[in-house]
Amino acid sequence: MPASSSAALLALTLLMGTTASAETPAPTWNAGVRQLELAAEPTGNEPEVHISPGVSTTLAFDAELLRDREGKAMVGLEKRESFVLVDAGQATLRLLPSDALKSGERLRLMVRFKDGAAPSFAAFTLVVHPVRAERLLEVHRAPRTAASYQREATEAKAEAQRCQEELERERAEREGPGGLTGLIAAGQLDNVGVATRRLTEAVAKSPGNTLVTLEVYSYRAAGRVVVTLVMENPQGAQPWSAVGAMLTDRTGMELKVLPVWQRGFVETDRTRQHIVVEAVATREEAQGPFTLKLWEAGAGRTVTLSGISFP
Structure with a gap:
C-alpha cells in the first residue's frame, strides 16, 4: 500500500477513535487580558x-x-x-x-x-x-472604570458562548454513531476526505527537546487537523508522557487542541511511541506555519517543533 494511503488510513483511524471515545477536551488557556484589583x-x-x-x-x-x-x-x-x-x-x-x-x-x-x-x-x-x-x-489600584468592566464582561460572554458550543458539539459526538458514519455525522469527513503531509524533514526541532523526533505527519479533515509524531526517549532518560499540547501561529493565535493521545509512556529502551495531537480548526484558521509544544506533568520537560503546516 502506498505511503500516502497508509497515512490517510491512519488519520481516519485516529479521527474515528476520537469520535468514538468522545473525550472531554482540556480547558483552553485564557490568553486575553487579565484584570486584577489590589x-x-x-x-x-x-x-x-x-x-x-x-x-x-x-x-x-x-x-x-x-x-x-x-x-x-x-x-x-x-x-x-x-x-x-x-x-x-x-x-x-x-x-x-x-x-x-x-x-x-x-x-x-x-x-x-x-x-x-x-x-x-x-x-x-x-x-x-x-x-x-x-x-x-x-x-x-484605584476603582476600575466602567469601560474596564464592560470589556471584561464582553470577554466573559464570548468565553461562555464558546464553552456552550463546545459542550453541544461534544454531546453530539458522544451520542452519535461510531466509525466512518460517526465522522460523517459529526461533519468531520466531507467529499474531500483526509489530506496528508509528511513533515519529518521540514520541521525544526528545539535543541532542548526531551524526546528524539523520528517521524512527523500532519493531516486535515473537515474542521479538524492532526499532527502525529513518532518519538523515542534518549537512553537513560526517565519515562515521558504528554499531559498537554499547544499549537500557535506566528501571531500567537492558538488553535483549540483536544486531549493528547498517547498509547503509553515513552520508555527508556528506545521503543518507538506514537503521540497524536488533534485540534479543532477550519481551513482558514489552520494556515501555518505553527509551533507545536508538548509538555509533561511535574518536572515539565518539553518538546518544541516549529514549521508545522497542514495540507
Whole structure:
C-alpha cells in the first residue's frame, strides 16, 4: 500500500477513535487580558501570575512606579538573574524569563508606587509553567472604570458562548454513531476526505527537546487537523508522557487542541511511541506555519517543533 494511503488510513483511524471515545477536551488557556484589583490593605494573599521561559509577560499599572535616585524603578524580583529582560516603564513592567527557570518554580515580585497612596506597593507570586504564560495583566489600584468592566464582561460572554458550543458539539459526538458514519455525522469527513503531509524533514526541532523526533505527519479533515509524531526517549532518560499540547501561529493565535493521545509512556529502551495531537480548526484558521509544544506533568520537560503546516 502506498505511503500516502497508509497515512490517510491512519488519520481516519485516529479521527474515528476520537469520535468514538468522545473525550472531554482540556480547558483552553485564557490568553486575553487579565484584570486584577489590589486591596487598599494587605490581605496576605499574593496574586499568582503564570510565566514561561521565552514568553513575555507584561503588567500594566494604573499608577506610576517608584524610582530611585538614578531613575530606575524599584522592582524586587527573586532570581532576577534568571530573566532575559526586566523592563520597567513609567507604569508598566515587562518580564521575559530565561530557560534557567524550571516548571513549578515560584518567585516573588514586588513593585512600589510613586504617589504613596494606599496600597503603596503590590506583591505577586510568579509561577513558572513550561509553555502557558499570561501575556498581559492590567493591575488596578484605584476603582476600575466602567469601560474596564464592560470589556471584561464582553470577554466573559464570548468565553461562555464558546464553552456552550463546545459542550453541544461534544454531546453530539458522544451520542452519535461510531466509525466512518460517526465522522460523517459529526461533519468531520466531507467529499474531500483526509489530506496528508509528511513533515519529518521540514520541521525544526528545539535543541532542548526531551524526546528524539523520528517521524512527523500532519493531516486535515473537515474542521479538524492532526499532527502525529513518532518519538523515542534518549537512553537513560526517565519515562515521558504528554499531559498537554499547544499549537500557535506566528501571531500567537492558538488553535483549540483536544486531549493528547498517547498509547503509553515513552520508555527508556528506545521503543518507538506514537503521540497524536488533534485540534479543532477550519481551513482558514489552520494556515501555518505553527509551533507545536508538548509538555509533561511535574518536572515539565518539553518538546518544541516549529514549521508545522497542514495540507
